[in-house]
Amino acid sequence: MKRAHIVYVHPEPNSFVASMRDFTTEALEKHGWQTSVTDLTEINFNAVASAADFGTRSRSDYLVYPLEQRSAWENKTIDPQIAAEVEAVRSADLLVLVFPIFWYSVPAQLKGWIDRVFLSGVFYGGTRVYDRGGMRGKHAMVVSSLGGRDYMFGPNSIHGDLKSMLKHLLQGTLGYVGYSVYEPFFAYHVPYVESTERTSMLMKLFYEIENIESRAILPMPSLDDFDAEFRPKAAQISST
Numbered sequence: 001m002k003r004a005h006i007v008y009v010h011p012e013p014n015s016f017v018a019s020m021r022d023f024t025t026e027a028l029e030k031h032g033w034q035t036s037v038t039d040l041t042e043i044n045f046n047a048v049a050s051a052a053d054f055g056t057r058s059r060s061d062y063l064v065y066p067l068e069q070r071s072a073w074e075n076k077t078i079d080p081q082i083a084a085e086v087e088a089v090r091s092a093d094l095l096v097l098v099f100p101i102f103w104y105s106v107p108a109q110l111k112g113w114i115d116r117v118f119l120s121g122v123f124y125g126g127t128r129v130y131d132r133g134g135m136r137g138k139h140a141m142v143v144s145s146l147g148g149r150d151y152m153f154g155p156n157s158i159h160g161d162l163k164s165m166l167k168h169l170l171q172g173t174l175g176y177v178g179y180s181v182y183e184p185f186f187a188y189h190v191p192y193v194e195s196t197e198r199t200s201m202l203m204k205l206f207y208e209i210e211n212i213e214s215r216a217i218l219p220m221p222s223l224d225d226f227d228a229e230f231r232p233k234a235a236q237i238s239s240t
Helices: 015-029 063-072 082-088 106-115 168-177 194-212 232-237
Strands: 004-006 034-039 094-100 138-143 185-188
Touching: 004 015, 004 082, 015 034, 015 094, 015 106, 015 138, 015 194, 034 082, 082 106, 138 168
Parallel strands: 004 034, 004 094, 094 138, 138 185
Antiparallel strands: none
């Protein structure tokens, strides 16, 4: 059975984003997916990466966070809250992040979840990135809402391209650790539209999640195009 893990955050339990979470879950389950959900607000997920994440330290005098992640995971001394999320993500074929866009980024709890859960050594490390990352073969998708109107985003629009603003998440996080990243779903102008329009957006989301396996994949770098030090091979050929 296909497994999906949904990570959701919003400060209001009855928010539109909560409905997006529920519609995403229902659409997946309708098509045979086994789902699990982490509500970061409900579990009071700690957003701050710190030395407290490690029960024991490989080096007590100086904190190198990624190296301590590796050590604590290998020695099973990592914070139990982190360990539970790592296992949920690793066992899932699909990761869905459901959140409101804050300042063209993710809310603090979701950023902290990424910082603490995407472990060095498990998700990435050295040349184990992009199509050789720890999550290669798996898929991820962003489902998000915002207050701006759709015409405010695009190449010639006032704000520019929204996916470019979220490149740090779509490529620099999800793509970097090896996920094949589906085209994101954005619900625009949510706080200012009538309930009928919000319902229409939720139904559109439901339909698109139902058909997720035929959804477009965002382009990502392939390490085949780079040498061992990540220099572009094409540039080397042109200089010879």
